[in-house]
Structure formats: structure tokens, C-alpha cells
Amino acid sequence: MDFQGDANLKATELRLGLPGTLNEPAKQSPPSKSSKRASLEIYDESSSKKRETSSSDVDDRDSTAPPTKAQIVGWPPIRSYRKNTLQPKKHDADALGTFIKVSMDGAPYLRKIDLKQYKSYPELLKALEIMFNFSIGDCSERDYYMGSEYAPTYEDKDGDWMLVGDVPWNMFISSCKRLRIMRGQEARGLTCL
Amino acid sequence: MAEEDGDHQPLRGSDPPDQVLDTVLETVLQFLTCRQDRNSASLVCQSWHRAEALTRSELFIGNCYAVSPARATARFPRVESIYIKGRPRFADFNLMPRNWGAHFRPWVSAMSRAYPWLEKVYLKRMSLTNDDLALLADSFRQFKELELVFCEGFGTKGLSEIASKCRQLRVLDLSDTEVIDDAMDWISSFPEGETPLESLTFDCVECEINFEALEGLVARSPSLKKLRLNRYVSIRQLYQLLIKAPQLTHLGTGSFSQSENIQHLDDNQDLDYHSAFAACKSLVCLSGFKEVMPEYLPSIYPVCANLTSLNFSYTNINPQQFRSVIVHCHKLQNLWLLDTVCDEGLQAVAASCKDLRELRVFPVHPDEDIEGPVSEVGLQAISEGCRKLQSILYFCQRMTNEAVIAMSRNCPDLVVFRLCIMGRHQPDHVTRKPMDEGFGAIVKNCRKLTRLAVSGLLTDKAFSYIGQYGKLVRTLSVAFAGDSDMGLRYVLEGCPRLQKLEIRDSPFGDEALWAGAHRYYNMRFLWMSSCRVSRLGCQEIARSMPHLVVELLRYEEEDAPFVEEDNNNFSVLYMYRSLEQTRNDAPESVTIL
Numbered sequence: 029m030d031f032q033g034d035a036n037l038k039a040t041e042l043r044l045g046l047p048g049t050l051n052e053p054a055k056q057s058p059p060s061k062s063s064k065r066a067s068l069e070i071y072d073e074s075s076s077k078k079r080e081t082s083s084s085d086v087d088d089r090d091s092t093a094p095p096t097k098a099q100i101v102g103w104p105p106i107r108s109y110r111k112n113t114l115q116p117k118k119h120d121a122d123a124l125g126t127f128i129k130v131s132m133d134g135a136p137y138l139r140k141i142d143l144k145q146y147k148s149y150p151e152l153l154k155a156l157e158i159m160f161n162f163s164i165g166d167c168s169e170r171d172y173y174m175g176s177e178y179a180p181t182y183e184d185k186d187g188d189w190m191l192v193g194d195v196p197w198n199m200f201i202s203s204c205k206r207l208r209i210m211r212g213q214e215a216r217g218l219t220c221l
Numbered sequence: 222m223a224e225e226d227g228d229h230q231p232l233r234g235s236d237p238p239d240q241v242l243d244t245v246l247e248t249v250l251q252f253l254t255c256r257q258d259r260n261s262a263s264l265v266c267q268s269w270h271r272a273e274a275l276t277r278s279e280l281f282i283g284n285c286y287a288v289s290p291a292r293a294t295a296r297f298p299r300v301e302s303i304y305i306k307g308r309p310r311f312a313d314f315n316l317m318p319r320n321w322g323a324h325f326r327p328w329v330s331a332m333s334r335a336y337p338w339l340e341k342v343y344l345k346r347m348s349l350t351n352d353d354l355a356l357l358a359d360s361f362r363q364f365k366e367l368e369l370v371f372c373e374g375f376g377t378k379g380l381s382e383i384a385s386k387c388r389q390l391r392v393l394d395l396s397d398t399e400v401i402d403d404a405m406d407w408i409s410s411f412p413e414g415e416t417p418l419e420s421l422t423f424d425c426v427e428c429e430i431n432f433e434a435l436e437g438l439v440a441r442s443p444s445l446k447k448l449r450l451n452r453y454v455s456i457r458q459l460y461q462l463l464i465k466a467p468q469l470t471h472l473g474t475g476s477f478s479q480s481e482n483i484q485h486l487d488d489n490q491d492l493d494y495h496s497a498f499a500a501c502k503s504l505v506c507l508s509g510f511k512e513v514m515p516e517y518l519p520s521i522y523p524v525c526a527n528l529t530s531l532n533f534s535y536t537n538i539n540p541q542q543f544r545s546v547i548v549h550c551h552k553l554q555n556l557w558l559l560d561t562v563c564d565e566g567l568q569a570v571a572a573s574c575k576d577l578r579e580l581r582v583f584p585v586h587p588d589e590d591i592e593g594p595v596s597e598v599g600l601q602a603i604s605e606g607c608r609k610l611q612s613i614l615y616f617c618q619r620m621t622n623e624a625v626i627a628m629s630r631n632c633p634d635l636v637v638f639r640l641c642i643m644g645r646h647q648p649d650h651v652t653r654k655p656m657d658e659g660f661g662a663i664v665k666n667c668r669k670l671t672r673l674a675v676s677g678l679l680t681d682k683a684f685s686y687i688g689q690y691g692k693l694v695r696t697l698s699v700a701f702a703g704d705s706d707m708g709l710r711y712v713l714e715g716c717p718r719l720q721k722l723e724i725r726d727s728p729f730g731d732e733a734l735w736a737g738a739h740r741y742y743n744m745r746f747l748w749m750s751s752c753r754v755s756r757l758g759c760q761e762i763a764r765s766m767p768h769l770v771v772e773l774l775r776y777e778e779e780d781a782p783f784v785e786e787d788n789n790n791f792s793v794l795y796m797y798r799s800l801e802q803t804r805n806d807a808p809e810s811v812t813i814l
Contacts, residue, residue, distance in 0.1 A: 041267065047267045101314070102316045102725075103314070103589075104587045109397055113535055114535065
């Protein structure tokens with residue numbers, strides 16, 4: 029019986045190289061400076077820097093004090109879908125204040141405002157005017173935003189874009205998801221109602 | 222060694238004994254299903270490597286950028302189902318630019334040529350377009366199962382392609398996936414006549430559906446076992462579906478409330494929901510209740526006794542309402558809740574659900590610095606009542622080491638322990654000490670632990686415990702924790718099985734990064750955001766480890782005012798091993814070193 033050729037032997041050869049490659053495995057440059065020894069040296073040098081934390085000094089940990097009350101992106105780690113889906117209960121009047129995004133056509137940055145800070149439409153509109161440095165004109169019951177090339181609109185719970193000011197204030201803040209200040213051609217279409 | 226039988230076997234290039242060996246090998250290896258076993262088998266010798274590659278029918282790609290579609294399809298020519306993971310988990314929390322990558326396109330293109338008989342695609346955290354779905358629908362005649370988890374980029378148009386063209390479709394499951402409303406009635410796109418549909422999950426789809434078409438579809442899908450509706454399906458409509466499909470085993474109830482557009486007075490008459498549920502004798506998994514009207518909850522009592530899985534995590538009910546349901550659920554193994562059930566509700570769980578394996582408690586108000594409805598009391602109760610617990614995810618505002626230690630002792634089978642104390646740097650609520658001892662006890666006493674997420678005030682000591690005892694830990698999530706580089710070093714040097722390490726806002730820098738260099742080729746990825754690593758440190762790593770992809774991500778969105786844009790000019794370090802050259806689909810906000 030004749031064991032034919034090297035091909036057979038090579039196929040079943042047990043070797044240290046990975047069987048996926050036919051050639052000798054390419055020399056991998058060893059991660060030179062990352063050996064434990066090297067890193068231990070670094071550690072020794074910096075061991076004096078190691079801070080001691082006594083567990084009772086909780087209040088002294090100001091070097092890593094978190095920004096107070098600022099909105100931290102991605103914390104707590106809850107996905108937006110879940111956050112958006114959890115509506116406050118229908119009869120729950122004390123919904124927590126919601127920050128909503130405000131965009132203005134032509135402005136490079138969006139802003140965020142807390143609707144609960146405002147008690148009425150004029151207050152809100154004034155704040156927007158200041159924030160984006162524009163003028164919305166007179167806001168009267170009849171002729172919304174006359175004399176302005178801006179029209180404030182908002183996206184409601186159903187995803188529809190509405191003109192700000194149509195519904196009672198309380199209904200507005202509970203259904204408003206985001207604001208967009210339109211300008212130019214589109215805006216004029218709205219103000220000429 | 223078979224004798225050459227010249228009459229039957231014409232001599233070929235490869236010799237018969239070789240052929241016999243390969244054939245035997247392939248026949249045997251076919252039975253290997255576990256991919257770790259297959260990976261081991263493929264390392265034995267070239268012959269095994271080849272045979273294994275030819276017989277692997279299920280391909281798992283843990284990181285879509287670790288290997289290219291060309292390489293994967295070249296090595297494994299006979300794949301029938303593929304599982305691809307894209308973005309890392311922290312991308313779910315808006316910590317990554319939206320267009321970062323993880324595109325399905327190159328994969329579906331390669332597979333359309335390489336695997337015309339492909340039957341199953343499972344994608345997690347990938348981006349795909351309507352065109353990708355169209356290509357999929359056109360390319361694979363035998364296509365049977367599509368599961369998309371945490372994906373985005375496509376719309377109802379793409380769904381319509383799948384529904385209409387994949388005649389053998391058995392599973393269409395969309396979980397936590399964003400679907401754009403292309404104003405396409407995709408439910409109507411399913412073909413006429415009986416369908417082989419077994420599972421249809423669209424509870425995350427945020428657009429209206431054609432209910433009449435859905436009703437018709439359910440009626441002509443006799444094999445349908447799993448149906449998960451979105452919140453645009455009212456409880457009345459649910460009733461109409463249930464009476465057509467009492468064979469369901471898994472049900473997502475949709476809104477579980479009356480539709481807001483009540484057109485007829487008749488609608489006020491309540492249907493017999495109780496009987497409809499009672500008829501579903503095979504129901505074992507219940508979810509949905511997205512806008513629940515609690516007065517309808519009693520209608521599910523008939524199925525509670527059989528339930529092994531209940532997802533109330535979108536269900537805003539109080540402890541009393543919850544208790545009246547949970548007391549019936551003795552067989553429950555998986556339970557997801559909203560914290561509106563309070564510690565009281567958790568005590569009810571502890572009393573009724575002795576078989577519980579997995580518990581997740583989500584916060585209804587995911588804020589910091591508020592009074593939370595669940596606390597260490599609930600955790601303690603669960604640990605005492607549910608001794609078989611294997612997996613827990615618990616969001617709370619306050620916790621104590623004592624409760625966590627109790628859980629480590631009462632639930633030694635824990636495999637997954639994820640505790641999120643939502644206030645950053647929160648110490649033990651009672652003793653004001655760090656949470657080191659609690660998490661230390663978990664790694665020490667839960668010998669099977671593979672996944673750990675820590676929170677609260679933690680010093681390097683906690684990490685020394687993890688490094689010392691967490692020998693099986695594969696996934697570790699760290700946020701706002703630790704004192705110094707030593708913390709990270711303990712973990713990198715002590716946890717040999719570590720695969721996925723995600724860290725944010727912790728004081729770990731270049732020295733710690735270096736300390737782990739010997740590990741990175743054996744890990745799936747390392748994520749560090751808002752830590753103390755510098756560009757220089759990352760460059761050093763990138764230079765010395767050619768098969769490591771080192772990505773530096775910058776935030777572009779205005780939503781991140783807190784991010785320190787110092788001279789390092791990046792916010793996220795994301796690095797992973799890869800067999801490929803640098804990818805060419807990265808957006809501008811990503812620098813690949």
C-alpha cells in the first residue's frame with residue numbers, strides 16, 4: 029500500500045500554524061511595548077500617583093463631580109424607543125417636564141427647551157424670539173404671526189405638523205413633541221390663513 | 222483504506238483514500254452544530270479545516286467588520302443561515318454617530334451571488350435600506366426567516382418586498398427596529414392564499430397598518446404561532462384576531478386599549494375578551510400592553526397559569542393591578558416589568574414566581590435624582606423568592622450592598638447581573654459606602670457569571686474583585702466608576718474570558734489601555750467613551766497591533782454639550798480585531814488610526 033504523495037500528508041498534518049493558511053503563518057509583530065513587564069514598569073512609576081480613597085470621604089470626591097442636573101447623553105441607558113413609548117398615564121396631570129427640540133430653518137444648531145417653564149403662548153414665543161434672535165410679529169387670535177416671515181410649527185403626538193397657537197395651551201404642551209420655526213415661502217403659506 | 226476498485230472508480234486527481242476520509246469527515250462534522258466546537262474542529266488540520274468549512278450551514282459573524290463578506294463567503298460555501306451583528310451596544314444610547322456604519326449592503330450583495338439557497342438572515346444593530354431588502358427578496362428563492370433586532374434604515378416599502386416575494390416566508394420578526402413610514406401597505410403585500418407564516422412580529426413598527434388585511438392574513442396562516450402587534454391595533458381588533466388564531470403560542474397584544482377614534486356607540490359594548498383568551502390554550506408568551514387600560518387586564522387571567530414569559534415593560538400599572546395578574550403566574554420564567562409596580566409588586570413576584578429565571582425592571586421615568594418606586598427592598602425580595610434566577614436587569618434610584626450581597630448568596634445560578642443605579646456615583650443608600658462589596662460578592666459567589674453591568678459609586682476595589690473572581694465574565698459594562706488606571710488594569714489582567722468591554726465616563730487612561738494590549742486580539746471589542754485615553758495612546762496601540770482596528774469617534778450632534786472637546790478631539794474609542802484592511806464606509810466623524 030502506497031501513501032500517495034505529500035498532498036495527503038499535508039492535509040492531515042498536525043502543526044502549530046493555522047490550517048486556514050497554506051504558507052507559513054506571517055510573522056506577527058509582537059505587541060512590543062505592551063508586554064506585562066513594560067506595563068508594570070509604568071505602573072511602578074505612577075504608583076505614587078495612585079490616589080487613596082477612603083470610603084467615608086464620599087463628599088470629597090469633587091475631582092470627578094458630575095455636571096449637576098445637566099442632561100447626560102445616553103444616561104440612564106434606556107433606548108429612545110422605550111423612552112418615547114412610555115407616555116405618562118392619561119389621567120396623570122403631573123407629567124414631568126419634557127425637553128423638546130427646537131429647530132429653525134436656516135439655523136445650524138438645534139436648541140432644547142423645557143415646555144413646562146412657560147405658562148402661555150406669548151411667553152413661549154417671546155423666549156423663542158430671544159433664543160433664535162428673530163421676530164415673530166404680532167400674535168393675535170385672528171391673524172397669527174402677521175408681518176413675519178416666520179411661522180412656529182410643532183409636531184404633535186400623532187406625528188402631524190401643526191401651527192402653534194390653535195389649541196388651548198395645556199393641550200399644546202401635552203401633545204407637542206418638537207418645534208420647528210419655519211421661514212420663507214412655506215411659512216407665508218401658513219400665515220395667510 | 223479501501224482497495225482500489227478499478228471497475229467502479231475511475232482514477233482521479235485526488236486519491237480514493239483521501240476522498241473517503243473527506244467524505245467521512247464531512248458526514249460526521251455535519252452533526253456539529255455548536256459554533257465553538259466547529260471552530261475547534263477547524264483548527265485540527267487542513268483536512269478538517271476544509272471539511273468543516275464545507276459543512277458549516279450556520280454562520281455567525283459577531284462583528285460585521287471583523288471579516289469581509291468576500292472572505293466569509295469564500296471560506297464557507299454552503300451557508301443556509303447567517304447571523305450578523307453590527308454596532309456595539311452603546312450605540313443604542315445615542316453615543317455613536319448615526320451613520321457610523323454596519324451596512325447590510327455589502328453582505329447581501331456577496332450572499333446574493335454566493336448563497337442562492339440562503340434561508341435565514343438574523344441581523345442585530347445593522348443598517349439596511351429598502352433596496353437591500355429588495356435584493357434579498359429577489360436573490361433567495363428559499364428564503365424563510367428574517368429577524369431584525371435594533372436595526373434601522375429601511376421602511377415599509379422594504380417590508381413589502383419581503384412580504385410579496387418571499388413565498389416561503391415563515392418568520393418575519395422586527396424587534397426594537399425603526400421602520401420608516403413609506404406609506405406602503407406592506408401587510409397587503411402578502412400573497413393571496415394560504416401562507417406558511419409561523420411568526421410575525423411588528424410591535425415596534427410605528428405606523429398604522431391595514432387591519433382588514435392583517436385579519437385576512439392571520440385567517441389564511443394556519444401555521445401562525447407567534448403574532449406580535451403594534452400599538453395601532455386596539456383591543457377590539459385584537460379580539461377579532463384572537464378568535465381567528467387560538468393556536469397562538471406567543472402574543473404581543475398591541476395597545477390593549479380602546480382606539481381613540483370611537484365612531485359607533487356599539488364600540489362601548491365590551492366584547493368577551495376573557496373567553497377569547499381562554500380559547501388560547503397554547504399561549505405561553507405574552508407581551509404588548511403598550512397603552513394598557515388596566516380594567517381589561519382581568520381578561521388575561523385564563524392564560525396566566527400557562528405563561529412562561531410575560532413582558533409588561535411598557536405597561537404602566539400600579540402594584541395592586543399588577544398583583545392581581547401575577548398571583549396567577551406560577552410558571553413564569555421570564556418577566557419584564559415597568560417599575561411602576563413598585564417594591565410591592567416585586568414582592569408579589571417573589572411570592573408567586575418560584576420558577577423565575579429572568580427578570581428585567583425598567584424605569585418609567587429614566588431620570589436621576591428622583592424618588593424611585595423600586596429599591597433594595599424589591600431586589601432583596603426577589604432574591605429570597607426566586608432562587609433559580611439566572612438573569613437580572615434592574616434599574617433603580619437607590620440600592621444597598623446588603624441587598625446585592627443577599628442576591629449573590631440566594632441566587633448562585635446567576636449568569637447575567639446588570640444593576641443600574643441611575644444616579645451617577647450613588648453610594649450605598651444606607652451606609653453611604655461605595656457599592657464595591659455588593660458587586661464583589663456577585664463575582665465571588667455567582668460562579669457562572671458571564672455578563673456584568675456595574676453602577677453606583679465604585680472604587681478601584683470593585684474592579685479588583687472583578688479581576689480576581691470574575692473568571693468567566695465575557696461582557697462587562699462600566700459607567701461613571703473607578704478611581705484610576707488600576708481599575709481597568711485589574712479587569713484586563715484578571716478576566717481571561719473577557720470579550721466585550723464597554724466603558725464610559727471613567728478615569729481610565731493610556732496606561733490602562735496599554736496594560737490590556739495582550740488581550741485585544743482575543744476580544745470582540747473595547748469601547749471607551751469620555752475616559753482619559755489620549756489620541757497618542759490610541760495611536761501607539763494602533764501602530765503596534767496591525768490587526769486591531771482603532772476608531773476614534775467625534776460627536777457631531779448638538780445634543781452632547783457635556784462632551785469635552787479637548788485637544789484630543791474625540792469622544793469615543795472603539796476598537797476591535799479584524800482580518801481586513803480599514804473599512805471605506807466610515808463617515809467623517811470617524812477617524813481610523
